[in-house]
Structure formats: structure tokens, C-alpha cells
Amino acid sequence: MEYTHLSEFEIRSGALSMWTPELAADAWQPDDRPLTSVHADYCASVDPTDPLPGRGRWIGTVFEMDAPLDGPTWRETLRRWHARHEGLRTTVTTASAGEPRRLVAAPTAVDITEQPVADCTDGTRINEFLSGTLEERLSPLVWPHCLAATVEHAATGDFTVLVAADHSVMDAYAQAILILELRTLYREVMAGEASRESVTFGSAADFAVLERASAAELGPDSPAVATWREFLADGAMPRFAPQAQRPARADLPQPSVSRRLLDLPELEQVEAVLDQVRHRMSVAVFAALAVANQRRFGADRMRTAMPIATRPDLRWLESMGWFVNVVPVDIALTPGVGIAGAMDLARAALRRSRTANDASWSRVLDLLDVAETPRFGISFLDIRVLPGYELVADLRGRTLRAESYSADEVFLWVVRAADGLYVSTRYPAGFPAEVMDEFLTAFGQALSSITAAVHADPAVDQAGAGQPSAAVRAGSAADGLPPSVVAETPMPTDARALRAGTLRVAVQAG
Incomplete structure (x- = not known):
């Protein structure tokens, strides 16, 4: 599943409709549960007069539903989806002083209206229309915070679905799980069945209560604060190769690059070797990036932010919401270190970062009097843990991010993925494309070198001789990392079969 821009997804031509949630004016009820720390800070950072509040902020998902479009059925599907997830029928009010307050509508209060866009049938034109619409209509301050669009393809008997939301009500995990959730709901409605009930659709507002309580316990001497303080010892968030940056106009969108680093045979060979030395692919990825950073830019230290999902209990396993924290990763390499040594150092760095797993990064930065947010971030996930991930590929499922205009992120x-290892990146318009290309090439070369480097170590070859390669499970003692760092995104068919410990996932946050 690629993580890309909507403009990079080829929408087939067809009949476009927007589907908008609606509520009566008196449907909103004040709710005493707080916003999470990051949600409150996020709302405070948004200019309420901005004519394009979604610009650079919205995220979403696009896929092709393997069934004909029936309007009433799809409308009921979206209505049930909003009724199920309190986060989709939650908003904020800024009427009083202080941080925004939460408002919530009842499950039965939401209706869905269809707005056909009759003069827009060409795929390219549809893409442009949707990109502009989402920038204009999605905001953390104005409900609805989530919109849907369909493009009916009458000739092929199917339809494209776009679901887009302000980041405040959706995270990368939610982007992934909504594809099969909406497909299941659509089939239930079509068959006249009741929707599946589950304890795993917990409220994001209930999570916020726990998050704020935990954040309030943080103090200057907390271990997480100490980890961040050391990370920010030079007084600034780390930048990626700042020496390569060139001036550019502030209104230029960031370039985006996606490529396959390793095909499946190459990747499986690397993974077999990693099993021998009892490292996980997440460790190899961070080590290879640190090595590429050293070789390409001469930097023996790679500091980066790592987004992780924070769903601490099964009740939030299938929830729509923003369950994300950020932890600091600081990998210091010795000069000339090889990839094998770099993996040991990367694993140690990831273990250090786990002290910040459960500490709100927003609150920590407040305690450290740091107003700056992360400018360089790395995320890793393995989509094979998503039951039905092969179907997601068949449905052309893609997770989407809005185009960014940042000058330094x-x-x-x-x-x-199922067929190899992929990397996607966005970077400033002033960063030379050839320099990023060279860095990504060096990253791929470092990963490819793992096989030869490990086999060149006699101790490894002797220890592994005649022994079958056994996969190390997420969070095992051999890996040295907890599930909160290394577990890839779970999306179970039966959520009750999963441990709560697998819910903290290293996925993108912004």
C-alpha cells in the first residue's frame, strides 16, 4: 500500500458525487472530556480565517469498491460508519477563552447527503476538483471533519471511493483499516444485515481522558523528558541534510518520491539473514538510513522523530481517531562502521526511544519550552499483518496525504509490502532532486549489503550453520524491542485474537 498524493492516483473517469455528513444545529452537546494534548495544540495552530484550512493538513484513503454503486446503500453505509465512531461526530468550539472544548452528537443524529457533480466526469478533472475541495472544506475547527466522494464506473460495474479527513479525526492506522471496514459495511447493508457489533470501536474521547491524565503526571525529571532533553541538547529539532538545502519560493509544493528499494526475492534474502542475527526489519531500515546519511552527507549521527500509534487497549483497536505519539531516535555511528555494526547501534537507539512511548510529545515539548515541531521524521510499517492485505491491493487501495508546502520538513x-520494500518521501522544493535520489540509492545499497556483511562474519555463519531460520516475533526478547516500537500495523479480522501490546505501531503521523 503506497502512501502518496491524490494527484499520483489515476482516477478512472465516471460520475462523481460528494457525500457530506449533516447534523441539525441543536445536535451538538457539550462534552467535558478533554482533547488530547496534540489535538488541542493543533487546533490552536490553525488560523480560523484561513480560506484553505485543509491545505497541507488533510489525509485520506482511496480505493475501488468491487461492487456496483447503489446510492441508498452507500448513504446508509456512511451513516452507520458515523454512528459507530464517536470521533467522526465530534467537533470543537472556540467560543470561550482557553483551549477548544469538545462537542459531541448522538449516533442517531447524523444524516448523509449526496451532491452530484454533474459537469466533472474526466478522471484528471475529478482529481483536480477533489484536491481543491478538500483544501477548502476540511478543517479541525469546522465540522464535518471527514468527507467522502464516489466515482461511479457504470461500464465496469464498480466505483472509486475517496475518504478524506482533517488529521484531528484520523491517523495512518485509521486510513488503512477503513477500506475493509467500509467494504464490509456496504455488503452488510446490501444484504439487509445488521452491522457487526464490537467492543473495539472505542471512543477517541475516552482515550483523550487517559492521555491528558498521563500527560499531567509528566515533570522535568521524568525519564521521557530526559530523553527528549538529550535529543534536543543543541536547542533545535534536527533537520535532514540542511547543507544541501537551496532557497525556494514558499508557495511551491514539496516534491514527492516513491520507489521500490528491494524486490521480493531480494527482500526475502535480507529477511532470512536478519533472522540469523535476530534483528527485525525495522532495525535494519533505521540502520541503513543512518549509514546512507553518513556516507552521503558525512554525518556520523542521525537524529529523527519516529511517529508511533498509541492505542493502548483493545477497545480502540478499530476506532477512528488520532492516536499518535512521536518519539525521538538518535543513532550515533562510529566512523566507517559497517551495516552489521550499524544495526546493533540502531537497535540500542530504538530501545532508548521507548522511554518516551507513553509520554505525550506535545506535553514534553511544553515542559522543555520548545515551540518547534519535528522537521525530520521516519516511519516504518509492514502491511502483511493486515488480514486481507492482498484484497486491499486488488482494490487499488492507497493511503493519501495532502501536498505539503513546508520549506524545511x-x-x-x-x-x-507484499511484493517488496518501498520508500516514499516528501522534501522541500529547495532540496535538489538529484541529492534525494542519491540518498535513496545509498539507502537501498545499505539494505542490500546486509546479506554479504552478515555472511562475512564467521561467528554468525558458525552459529547459524545447520540451523533453520526462525522468524523473531514482534517484541521478543531476542529483538530487544517492545511491541510499541517494532509491531507492524495490526488489522485483525477478529480483533479479540490480538494482544493489546501489538497496538502501538510505528506509522506516519503527519
Whole structure:
């Protein structure tokens, strides 16, 4: 599953409709549960007069439903989806002083209206229309915070679905799980069945209560604060290769690059070797990035932010919401270190970062009097843990991010997909494309070198001789990392079969 821009997804031509949630004016009820720390800060950072509040902020998902479009059925599907997830019928009010307050509508209060866009049938034109609409209509301050669109393809008997939301009500995990959830709901409605009930559709507002309580316990001497303080010892968030940056106009969108680093045979060979030395692919990815950073830019230290999902209990396993924290990762390499040594150092760095797993990064930065947010981030996930991930590929499922206009942010998303290892990145318009290309090439070369480097170590070859390669499960003692760092995104068919410990996932946050 690629993580990309909507403009990079080829929408087939067809009949376009927007589907908008609606509520009566008196449907909103004040709710005493707080916003999470990051949600409150996020709302405070948004200019309420901005004519394009979704610009650079919205996220979403696009896929092709393998069934004909029936309007009433799809309308009921979306209505049930909003009734199920309190986060989709939650908003904020800024009427009083202080941080925004939560408002919630009842499950039965939401209706869905269809707005056909009759003069827009060409796929390219549809893409442009949707991109503009989402920038204009999606905001953390104005409900609805989530919109849907369909493009009916009458000739092929199916339809494209776009679901887009302000980041405040959706995270990367939610982007992934909604594809099969909406497909299941659509089939239930079509068959006249009741929707599946589950304890795993917990309220994001209930999570916020726990998050704020935990954040309030943080103090200057907390271990997480100490970890961040050391990470920010030079007084600034780390930048990616600042020496390569060139001036550029502030209104230029960031370039985006996606490529396959390793095909499946190459990747499986690397994974077999990692099993021998009892490292996980997540460790190998961070080590290879640190090595590429050293070789390409001469930097022996790679500091980056790592987004992780924070769903601490099974009740939030299938929830729509923003369950994300950010932890600091600081990998210091010795000069000339090889990839094998770099993996040991990367694993140690990831273990250090786990002290910040459960500490709100927003609150920690407040305690450290740091107003700056992360400018360089890396995320890794393995989509094979998503039951039905093969179907998601068949449905052309893609997770989407809005085009960014940042002059200094660089983010990398590395995905272990069914057919290989992929990397996507966005970077400033002033950063030379050839320099990013060279860095990504060096990253791929470092990963490819793992096989030869490990086999060149006699101790490894002797220890592994005649022994079958056994996969190390997420969070095992051999890996040295907890599930909160290394577990890839779970999306179970039966949520009750999963441990709560697998819910903290290293996925993108912004």
C-alpha cells in the first residue's frame, strides 16, 4: 500500500458525487472530556480565517469498491460508519477563552447527503476538483471533519471511493483499516444485515481522558523528558541534510518520491539473514538510513522523530481517531562502521526511544519550552499483518496525504509490502532532486549489503550453520524491542485474537 498524493492516483473517469455528513444545529452537546494534548495544540495552530484550512493538513484513503454503486446503500453505509465512531461526530468550539472544548452528537443524529457533480466526469478533472475541495472544506475547527466522494464506473460495474479527513479525526492506522471496514459495511447493508457489533470501536474521547491524565503526571525529571532533553541538547529539532538545502519560493509544493528499494526475492534474502542475527526489519531500515546519511552527507549521527500509534487497549483497536505519539531516535555511528555494526547501534537507539512511548510529545515539548515541531521524521510499517492485505491491493487501495508546502520538513515512510520494500518521501522544493535520489540509492545499497556483511562474519555463519531460520516475533526478547516500537500495523479480522501490546505501531503521523 503506497502512501502518496491524490494527484499520483489515476482516477478512472465516471460520475462523481460528494457525500457530506449533516447534523441539525441543536445536535451538538457539550462534552467535558478533554482533547488530547496534540489535538488541542493543533487546533490552536490553525488560523480560523484561513480560506484553505485543509491545505497541507488533510489525509485520506482511496480505493475501488468491487461492487456496483447503489446510492441508498452507500448513504446508509456512511451513516452507520458515523454512528459507530464517536470521533467522526465530534467537533470543537472556540467560543470561550482557553483551549477548544469538545462537542459531541448522538449516533442517531447524523444524516448523509449526496451532491452530484454533474459537469466533472474526466478522471484528471475529478482529481483536480477533489484536491481543491478538500483544501477548502476540511478543517479541525469546522465540522464535518471527514468527507467522502464516489466515482461511479457504470461500464465496469464498480466505483472509486475517496475518504478524506482533517488529521484531528484520523491517523495512518485509521486510513488503512477503513477500506475493509467500509467494504464490509456496504455488503452488510446490501444484504439487509445488521452491522457487526464490537467492543473495539472505542471512543477517541475516552482515550483523550487517559492521555491528558498521563500527560499531567509528566515533570522535568521524568525519564521521557530526559530523553527528549538529550535529543534536543543543541536547542533545535534536527533537520535532514540542511547543507544541501537551496532557497525556494514558499508557495511551491514539496516534491514527492516513491520507489521500490528491494524486490521480493531480494527482500526475502535480507529477511532470512536478519533472522540469523535476530534483528527485525525495522532495525535494519533505521540502520541503513543512518549509514546512507553518513556516507552521503558525512554525518556520523542521525537524529529523527519516529511517529508511533498509541492505542493502548483493545477497545480502540478499530476506532477512528488520532492516536499518535512521536518519539525521538538518535543513532550515533562510529566512523566507517559497517551495516552489521550499524544495526546493533540502531537497535540500542530504538530501545532508548521507548522511554518516551507513553509520554505525550506535545506535553514534553511544553515542559522543555520548545515551540518547534519535528522537521525530520521516519516511519516504518509492514502491511502483511493486515488480514486481507492482498484484497486491499486488488482494490487499488492507497493511503493519501495532502501536498505539503513546508520549506524545511523531510519525512520518509518505509513500507514492507507484499511484493517488496518501498520508500516514499516528501522534501522541500529547495532540496535538489538529484541529492534525494542519491540518498535513496545509498539507502537501498545499505539494505542490500546486509546479506554479504552478515555472511562475512564467521561467528554468525558458525552459529547459524545447520540451523533453520526462525522468524523473531514482534517484541521478543531476542529483538530487544517492545511491541510499541517494532509491531507492524495490526488489522485483525477478529480483533479479540490480538494482544493489546501489538497496538502501538510505528506509522506516519503527519
